[in-house]
Amino acid sequence: MHLHLAGHLAWYDAQKRSRLIIQLAEPVGLSDLLRDLGIPIAEIAVATVNGVVVELETARVSNTDRVELFPPVGGG
Amino acid sequence: MPYGTSGKILRVDLTHRTTRVETFDEAFYRLYPGGKALAAYILLRELPRGTEPFDPANLLIFANGVLTGAPFSTATRFSAVARSPLTYAYGESEAAGYWGPELKNAGWEAIVITGRAESPVYLWIHNDHVEIRDARHLWGREPYDVQETIRAELGDKLIRILQIGLGGENRVRFAGMTNELRHFAARAGIGAVMGSKNLRAIAVRGTGRYADWAYDAKGVAALGPVLAKRVKEHPQSWDLQNKGTPGLVEGLNAAGILPTRNFRQGAFESVDKIKWEAYEKELLTARRTCYACAVRCKREVKVEDRYQVSDAYGGPEYESLDGFSANCGVDDLQAAAKANELCNRYVLDTISCSSTIAFAMECFEHGLIGLKETGGIELRFGNAEAMLKMIELIARREGIGNLLAEGVKRAAEVIGGDARYFAMHVKGQELPMHDPRGKVGVGLGYAVNEAGADHLTSVHDPMIANPDSVGFKGAAPLGIEPVPPRELSARKARNYYRVENWVSAEKVTGMCFFGPAPRSFIQIDELVNALRAATGWDITLEEVLRIGERATNLARAFNVREGFSRKDDVLPERLHQPLENGALAGVAIPKAEFEEMLTHLYKFKGWDPQTTMPTREKLRELGIEWVADLLEHK
Numbered sequence: 163m164h165l166h167l168a169g170h171l172a173w174y175d176a177q178k179r180s181r182l183i184i185q186l187a188e189p190v191g192l193s194d195l196l197r198d199l200g201i202p203i204a205e206i207a208v209a210t211v212n213g214v215v216v217e218l219e220t221a222r223v224s225n226t227d228r229v230e231l232f233p234p235v236g237g238g
Numbered sequence: 239m240p241y242g243t244s245g246k247i248l249r250v251d252l253t254h255r256t257t258r259v260e261t262f263d264e265a266f267y268r269l270y271p272g273g274k275a276l277a278a279y280i281l282l283r284e285l286p287r288g289t290e291p292f293d294p295a296n297l298l299i300f301a302n303g304v305l306t307g308a309p310f311s312t313a314t315r316f317s318a319v320a321r322s323p324l325t326y327a328y329g330e331s332e333a334a335g336y337w338g339p340e341l342k343n344a345g346w347e348a349i350v351i352t353g354r355a356e357s358p359v360y361l362w363i364h365n366d367h368v369e370i371r372d373a374r375h376l377w378g379r380e381p382y383d384v385q386e387t388i389r390a391e392l393g394d395k396l397i398r399i400l401q402i403g404l405g406g407e408n409r410v411r412f413a414g415m416t417n418e419l420r421h422f423a424a425r426a427g428i429g430a431v432m433g434s435k436n437l438r439a440i441a442v443r444g445t446g447r448y449a450d451w452a453y454d455a456k457g458v459a460a461l462g463p464v465l466a467k468r469v470k471e472h473p474q475s476w477d478l479q480n481k482g483t484p485g486l487v488e489g490l491n492a493a494g495i496l497p498t499r500n501f502r503q504g505a506f507e508s509v510d511k512i513k514w515e516a517y518e519k520e521l522l523t524a525r526r527t528c529y530a531c532a533v534r535c536k537r538e539v540k541v542e543d544r545y546q547v548s549d550a551y552g553g554p555e556y557e558s559l560d561g562f563s564a565n566c567g568v569d570d571l572q573a574a575a576k577a578n579e580l581c582n583r584y585v586l587d588t589i590s591c592s593s594t595i596a597f598a599m600e601c602f603e604h605g606l607i608g609l610k611e612t613g614g615i616e617l618r619f620g621n622a623e624a625m626l627k628m629i630e631l632i633a634r635r636e637g638i639g640n641l642l643a644e645g646v647k648r649a650a651e652v653i654g655g656d657a658r659y660f661a662m663h664v665k666g667q668e669l670p671m672h673d674p675r676g677k678v679g680v681g682l683g684y685a686v687n688e689a690g691a692d693h694l695t696s697v698h699d700p701m702i703a704n705p706d707s708v709g710f711k712g713a714a715p716l717g718i719e720p721v722p723p724r725e726l727s728a729r730k731a732r733n734y735y736r737v738e739n740w741v742s743a744e745k746v747t748g749m750c751f752f753g754p755a756p757r758s759f760i761q762i763d764e765l766v767n768a769l770r771a772a773t774g775w776d777i778t779l780e781e782v783l784r785i786g787e788r789a790t791n792l793a794r795a796f797n798v799r800e801g802f803s804r805k806d807d808v809l810p811e812r813l814h815q816p817l818e819n820g821a822l823a824g825v826a827i828p829k830a831e832f833e834e835m836l837t838h839l840y841k842f843k844g845w846d847p848q849t850t851m852p853t854r855e856k857l858r859e860l861g862i863e864w865v866a867d868l869l870e871h872k
Binding site: 168169170171172173174178202203204205207208210215230232233234235236237 | 473474476477480481485486488489490492493494670672693694697698700701703704705706707708709710751756757821
């Protein structure tokens, strides 16, 4: 699975990576996966799977998916 | 003697070529402690009602905040205020960089300029020494040359220079000011007011230090190393240092609120060509900063490829980037960088300029203007060359550029027909690159802000939507509650009101929007403590919020006196129409519910919901009942 941590979400990765490849043996709940990775769900404003916006709590992802997570955006 | 300030205002009359010093006392200072509060007070008290923006009598006011120049990150900003030639309302712009702190170090809290010089001049301030100098040899020249020339003729490379460019000289109604070539007080056309006064630049050298003014200099300075260490330990500041504002593009696109093709759409099909990873690869050469700021959010770019982009004028921020790419339908990052460089070179507001060009593109595609008007240019969405040509024409007021230099509101009135539906503005000021259809509180800000559409008036809804987020927890002491970004409600209006007072206080104290909560790089109690150390006051958060609210009420009073009312606090019709594409395709802001929320906001503010005039009771509460007397006898 390709995971993109946009904006300040990459800060929560121990190596500060914005793009990760994660091997999934079977489909998992996205929110469970994020808890395992230490990415705080409260910091995610928008999540997409293969370019489609999904609900974090109900989305399931598998090994071939491209997942993108975006934090809330203030002014700039 | 007041602390945290020199207590000195420099008065300059360009018509009579005179200067004088004014001082203020502690009681005055505690009510109007610099920045927006001081500038709005002076504009309201002193500018005769009905003064035309380009009349020599218009005031041009620069005001530092209590903390401008304090030795810690994000305490860098000054306000520039005048009656705006773009909106005819209270006009306000702020900038960071280095000029405000230098002015503070020279011992001046503010400069108030009136009159018009007979021929171009610049102002030279070296501590107490003030001189009006000939600038005929600088008029028409580029900012880089002007800066180098002034430093050479005054013999000091450390002089900090605030200046206008060709746009301000030609009174383009959205011309701004630049300091150190890379930091822009761009909005509201204050640079055009400066140009109308034949004032090209203000050069400043100050050898004082912030500690000279502070009550407890060590107490203020203590925050410096704490924040310097925190930059990499905090997600928001880490991200700003890493990507800067260009990092916002892809998140807004995913959320369906990346302004695209003049706000018709919320997602750009070529977003991969303009997002941060492309920016880093194609444009980025370095990271820079402002005075004493460890965040380092400024991007430096240089291009020698499809376009030649100089590294003298700073790289595009998010607003400029989206404005000159997606919102003009242009998928070429280098063209957007070139457009940004041209605007910076001519010192034009990139938001208003890009929005005006997007407006003209839509007019062209609908046949409201044709090749005859554009001088043979195919002014369609996506035409990068046409976009760049328009900037040149606007800065020089040549051809159709002379019309577009008036901004979208006036241009739409001249073009007629449906053009007004394509003019994305509030009170005449063009919309920033944030679509309120996905964050309606930003729409409240666009509607009510005294200076016209602005994205830095309060919090952006998603930042405080989740009670467990860094943003919400940081801003919680302001008395907010978590509300979904698209909810239109009284509680949304209340959140807006509470945070607006805080953000307004940032504009009074000279703080950057990227420091304090809800960004939360600086916590609320840390800022209140810094203010205590600077001033010696036993100030509380509630007093800080009142300071911010007082400043907003002064600006509102100015507008009410000039005939503005609720009819001017309206969003462009397009925002009440559905987005054409993206994650929020089909979503609009329902007008009746928005109006209801606006009424709630006026009630929270203590303003009459029709006239928007602050009530006497509210003004008394804020300690400025004199404003009620002034409005009753307007």
